[in-house]
Amino acid sequence: MIYFLGKYLHPHYEIFSLLRLVDYISARAIGAALTAIILTLALTPLVIRHLHRRGLVDQRRNTGVASAFDKAGTPAMGGAVVVGCVLVSCLLWCNMSNRFLLAVLAGMIWFGALGLADDIAKTRARSGDGGMSEARKLLLQAVFAAGLVIFLASPWTPLPAGQAGAFYVPFHKTPLFTSLWMYLPIVFFFVVAVGNAVNITDGMDGLAIVPSVFAIGVLGLFGYFLGNAIWARYLNYPFYPGAGELAVFASAFAGAGIGFLWFNAYPAQIFMGDTGSMAIGGSIAVLSVMLKQEVLFLILGGLFVAEAATSQIQDKIGIRWLGRRIFMRAPLHHAMQHKGLAETKVVIRLWIVSGILALAALATLKLR
């Protein structure tokens, strides 16, 4: 809104000349971040109290870890607050006609809604295991992945000609292949995997939100560089006009994330719930797809990958098939806790790991 207002007002009226700042992505990014932080800090306490009064509190799975037990009764819809604040901030500061942005917002809302439905089902069933069925979740995620690829291939695609089916890998300048049919399954697998990886990581206070902020922040920077003709040429990337808008989205998200961390820090007063983790996963996934940085997630989201991999290997290969544990505990953060690390220590160590991974991912910008 501020973007459109500024665009409309400052060329005509001298008095609004300050509003020419809206032409600068950096200025809007800062504005978006601040707006999101202030909104979350102001709204979350109200939401927490409301959720407590309505009895909409977390229904934990019995993970066998003693400390998890003491957390039953914490409200779990923090994710909805984050999503709401990002949306408001974007409405204020973003160019809402930008199709890069619209795709990412669609991803965030679709996955957030999926998570919300799951959260509500769990609260209704009064059990952490009573959520939506695995198959239905997968189906709805697949529907979105298909929609996304159709959008990329359609005349309304924000990508330059010939880029829709291109598949890039880090450290390599040209696409590995350009084929929509080969690209579609990759997008599907990627979207599903990322959405669930964040969900699995979200098992300790503050554990999911900080690496998510790092990841979205780095992707926002990628968007800024790819959407800038000079930077894109200098870094040898294809120029994606309009991708810079994603930087504004990313900073709004970072702001909301930090505001959320204020309350989610150990010991947490609110959890993000499936709403939050799915919305974050969806946003990261669509951001990566729009910027053609899917494989970068192996580095940037290395923590999420490790969490999801340990959890899946333990469950599907070990417990279901081999009849033994492969890791002493899974996912990764429970394994660390089982070895005798306190929750706070596990979380901070994993923050450090994810920070290092984010820097490494940033380095691939130039290393090609």
Added chain:
Amino acid sequence: MHEIRRILLTGGGTAGHVNPALAIGSALDRGDARFLFVGVRGRVEEQVVPHEGMAIKYVRASGFPGTLSPALLPFLADLSIGILQSAWILCRFRPDVIVGTGGYVSAPIVMAAALLRKLRLSRARVFIHEQNAVPGKLNQLMGRFADRVLVTFPETLSFFPANGALVGYPLRRSIAALGREEALQKIDFAIPEQRKVVLAFGGSQGSRTINRALVDALRHLLPFRDRLFIIHGTGLMKNRQYDAAADTEKRLRSLYNEEERAQIESFYLHRPYFYNIENLYSASDLVIARAGAGSLNEISAMGLPALIIPKSNLPGNHQVMNARSMERAGGAEILYEQIAPASGRLEEWLDGKVLAEAIVSLALDDERLERLRSRSRDFLNQDALGRIARIIRSEETEPAGVPLPTPGPLSEERLPTNRELLALLEKAERSGPGRYSPKTVVGRPQDLEFFKNRASALLIHPSWPERNLGVKLLGLLHAREKAPALVTLLKEKNPASFLKRCFGGDFEQVGFIRRNVVIALVRIDVIDAEIEAALLEALWDRYYEVRAEAARAAAHFGGRLQSRSRFVRVLLQNLGDRNLDASTAAAEALGVIGGERDALPDLLKLWDARFWKMRAAALTGILRMVERGEVSDRAALAAEIPKFILTSTDFRPHFEIKSIYRRLMESLSGTGGEGLQP
């Protein structure tokens, strides 16, 4: 009232399905009916039905694989072809009534009839008779297409709530009970006077479990040789795994010497098969048999007391359910076969001594025999055929009139499955760890026995999660007598498939099974040399959880261990285990079974271990040693202990408000605050 002129009978595979069909057919015949039998080529019906002078046609059919598996495809193919063939047969023969007696053989006809009726091409009414207490999966499905499902046991009605009718078992020929004298005359061998006659057989094919157990039992029956006479039908089975007659003969020769065999011959007679078995029935005082529906109903028709040995691990566990139905009606006693180690692996087995005791206590107790005899006769619905005919002719809509055997207190339809039972037991154990006993969950001792046997049958299941379930159940049921079977699982080291080993699998009895066996042995709380040896071996197991649990088991049995020093030696080595769970468990166990000389110095060396859990475990071990009074020089120890590095990377949070809350709730519920407890 329907006019019935054309009757189609179907069912087969085994005589147990064909004979009821023929029986029902003859009951429906008033002299002017036309019959057609539909069966499968190459099965029993191919011989029996033409022999009866009945027309027979064949369709394709094969057994339902039960689960989603590749075998489902040929089954569906056969079924589709069978349904087409059946539709053709139905259109040609145009029956008024279709009677199916189960087995997969009747499936195509029943489905084709349902289909044709939908298309209004057939008016045939469909009846299904279920002989067993638990219908097979396919028969449960067939039941939906049938007008009425006629069942033998009251328990079965719950599977067919909409259209089930209790009728009993259609015995083919009314087995007339002869007088004992008359029967004795017709038998081609002599039975000495003043003996109790026991007739034992495992169906026409014979049963390995019964045959072997009975031969073993003879030694214990020798002292009663002038009061008993045992007639044993070994059965006609003769294949690569088992040759009933030869195996029995061999066992007799290997177990008994010349002199003993001569004594045995004075009261024991065995043959592969007895023709005219009704003569033997009439001369017998007690029958030992399997729990096939046909056998049970024959026994009941003869009004004989029975000792039933149901075969376990059949679909739906139906023999056990059949047997329980007769037991609860008071007409029989059950002896469960055991799953026990035989030459290193688990097999069905029945202890000869147990069988002998059961025979003696039953056969020589006239009062008990008389009680069983009268109840046995009541168990069978004596007018089964008449009622079936009346229902099919629509003369009787609701079965009434004849008094039905009423189900016992624990209704079979609410009998918990193995998994439900596990949940119940685990919940009970969690709620009162010190006071737990399976008896509080399972009331009737006979039921406890039944559950133990049902669980132990799982130990030889081909899929490991089922075996694992069996192990857990046996532990929670405190099945003392199954400890040797559990130990066998622990020691059996058949490698897993190559693919599984590539991913970190080891043996067929997977890590979870071995771990849970150790846990179960602790729960059962029985120790002997065999178990000790197995536990020692488990301390070396490839899988860390087994090593850890074995250490905990060593601590649990503590002073009861005969080879304490060997346990200590292995546990000392396990202190250096690369796995934290295994090494900490070893340290804690050493505190219980280790001594000042052999274990304390090693525990003290752990003062600077990298993980605090290891240091804590060492301290726990030392603490236990001190509490046991094992440490003589306390002052010296007190000087050593402060070396331990006490910093830790973990702590337990304490939420002030939650502890106040708990105290408040406790004091509220303590002072008669009723309704506050969950």
